[in-house]
Amino acid sequence: MKCQKCEKTATFHITELTGGKPQELHLCEECAREYLTQPDSSDGTPASLAGALAQQLAVGQTAADLARLDQQACPVCGITFFEFRNKGRLGCPHDYVCFEKELDPLLLNIHGETRHVGKHPRRSAADTDSQTQLIRLRREMKEAIAAEDYERASELRDEIRQVKEGTG
Amino acid sequence: MELDELVRSSGEWLRGSGPQSDIVMSSRIRLARNLADYPFISKAAESDRAEIERTLHDAVVKASASPHLQYLDVDKLAGLDRQFLVERQLISREHAESEGARGVAIDAGEQVSLMVNEEDHLRIQVMHSGLDLEQAWEQINHIDDLIADHVTFAYNERLGYLTACPTNAGTGMRVSVLLHLPALVLTRQIEKVFRSLQKINLAVRGLYGEGSQAMGDFYQISNQITLGRTESSLVKQVGDVVPVIIDYERRARSALIQESQENLHDRVSRAYGILRTAQTISSEETMHLLSSVRMGVNLGLLPDLEIPTVNKLFIHTQPAHLQKLNGAELGTADRNIERAKYLREHLNKGDGKSSQN
Numbered sequence: 001m002k003c004q005k006c007e008k009t010a011t012f013h014i015t016e017l018t019g020g021k022p023q024e025l026h027l028c029e030e031c032a033r034e035y036l037t038q039p040d041s042s043d044g045t046p047a048s049l050a051g052a053l054a055q056q057l058a059v060g061q062t063a064a065d066l067a068r069l070d071q072q073a074c075p076v077c078g079i080t081f082f083e084f085r086n087k088g089r090l091g092c093p094h095d096y097v098c099f100e101k102e103l104d105p106l107l108l109n110i111h112g113e114t115r116h117v118g119k120h121p122r123r124s125a126a127d128t129d130s131q132t133q134l135i136r137l138r139r140e141m142k143e144a145i146a147a148e149d150y151e152r153a154s155e156l157r158d159e160i161r162q163v164k165e166g167t168g
Numbered sequence: 169m170e171l172d173e174l175v176r177s178s179g180e181w182l183r184g185s186g187p188q189s190d191i192v193m194s195s196r197i198r199l200a201r202n203l204a205d206y207p208f209i210s211k212a213a214e215s216d217r218a219e220i221e222r223t224l225h226d227a228v229v230k231a232s233a234s235p236h237l238q239y240l241d242v243d244k245l246a247g248l249d250r251q252f253l254v255e256r257q258l259i260s261r262e263h264a265e266s267e268g269a270r271g272v273a274i275d276a277g278e279q280v281s282l283m284v285n286e287e288d289h290l291r292i293q294v295m296h297s298g299l300d301l302e303q304a305w306e307q308i309n310h311i312d313d314l315i316a317d318h319v320t321f322a323y324n325e326r327l328g329y330l331t332a333c334p335t336n337a338g339t340g341m342r343v344s345v346l347l348h349l350p351a352l353v354l355t356r357q358i359e360k361v362f363r364s365l366q367k368i369n370l371a372v373r374g375l376y377g378e379g380s381q382a383m384g385d386f387y388q389i390s391n392q393i394t395l396g397r398t399e400s401s402l403v404k405q406v407g408d409v410v411p412v413i414i415d416y417e418r419r420a421r422s423a424l425i426q427e428s429q430e431n432l433h434d435r436v437s438r439a440y441g442i443l444r445t446a447q448t449i450s451s452e453e454t455m456h457l458l459s460s461v462r463m464g465v466n467l468g469l470l471p472d473l474e475i476p477t478v479n480k481l482f483i484h485t486q487p488a489h490l491q492k493l494n495g496a497e498l499g500t501a502d503r504n505i506e507r508a509k510y511l512r513e514h515l516n517k518g519d520g521k522s523s524q525n
Contacts (some may be wrong), residue, residue, distance in 0.1 A: 001215075007519075030235075031319055037304070040193075047313075047331060048392055049334060051456055064375070076209040077207045078206075079211055082313065087210060088332055088333060089208065089209070089210040089287070089332045089333055090208055090209055090210070090332055090333070090334070091207055091208055091210055091211035092207040092208055093202065093204060093208075093322035093324070093330040096324060096327055096337070097332050101485065103334060106334055107327075107334055107337065107395060110334060110335055110392075110393070110395075111338065111393045111394065111395035111396050112393065112396060113325060113393075113395050113397075114224075114327070114395070114396070114397020115327075115335075115395075115396055116325075116327050116328025116329075116338045116339070116395060116396070117396060117397065117398055118328055118338060118339040118341070118397065118398045118399050119312075119339070119398075120323060120328070121320075121323055122313055122316060122317070123315045123316060124321075128204060128323075128324075131204035131205040131320060131322075132204075132205075134204060134205040134206075135207050135328070136214065138206075142215070144215055154411045156525070160469075165488060
């Protein structure tokens, strides 16, 4: 079994009894030491999120399931679920769509609801797809520049301009 | 507005006015918003951050979200100035300590602050003195609308406003009230209050310092849930519980007086005595003693002092404020000497009433 926080083999199996149901954690020696010596949520992850994450992982997931889930990446911003789990922060608005199946139980755990009933912007987003597309195109352009593929970068720049004009 | 002009005042949340201001210091609401066409901060490249900063800076100015807004480039501010803004509650500690393009717009009255590139692209904050959540909500709702006319926020029909951390999704709203609860701490009832608040999904944390022992006995109560409730119901949830806690605190104060008026008066007077005579004093001890003094003033035990004076001392004796007032960077030992000097000057002049007397 792999450590829930890194790629090493989990040799420590901790049952956390504080707050609600018991939670099982599977960690390597290094991460276990860190976990056990750290005061609560010192990594900046809100306690409620950390708890919800730990609980979610504890619910009947095999190591193989977990590994598969961790490797899933958002096609727009590139964040993997592993990265999110570690940092407690998402990478872009599209994550809420592409990780919907994983995030919904988490939202339910934190808020007790998965449906917004509050205010909405007066001017609702005309076309969220093209907004999301912009995030992806900008990222691809940066990657093209990094790879010194300037031809591709300039194509992407034109595409970004078109999308921007379209959403005006 | 220059930063230095703020130094001599004490900010909205310590004005000491508004309903129930003997116990409720301030009411604060913040909204988390993100631009729909950029990644969240954790995945934003340096160039993204710069563009987000420019876009939101423009939007905030164009929307004239609040009169007399001053925009500060936090990345270019000196460390001491950033610390000063943290002590003033105008930016968060994370915002002060992070890196890269980021800014804050502050209104002259220090009620409104708009942080750009904090955990989310935009964090709107409105702070009112005393217990005044409804007005704060009205004001922040209006500011949010004005800015939304100039940019497109990440919003999903089902999940509402999308935020970097799922704990803020939906309304993106955190409603919080800052309370001064010295009697509940003295009578060891504060833990009980915490536990009952946690049961109804409200979070409690100390204002300064870590752990449950808040420095100066200041506690912040806020909603934990942001999704699946309307903004008004969140305002109501926090607003409804505050009078209950105020009542507990008042009862604890009465109990202290009944138990032994002499002991309480002694405690308050000794605290006042140390503050008036100390030659060197830490920020922690100052907060601790000022808390007793503040309660003493509210109970009529120190007729020479007024609450605004005490409130001002709370903020002006913080490390960055002290250094700004001195016009020089000071090490801990020098700060402790300057702090004692400042306290002596302000608590021993004339009858101790606020400065105009």
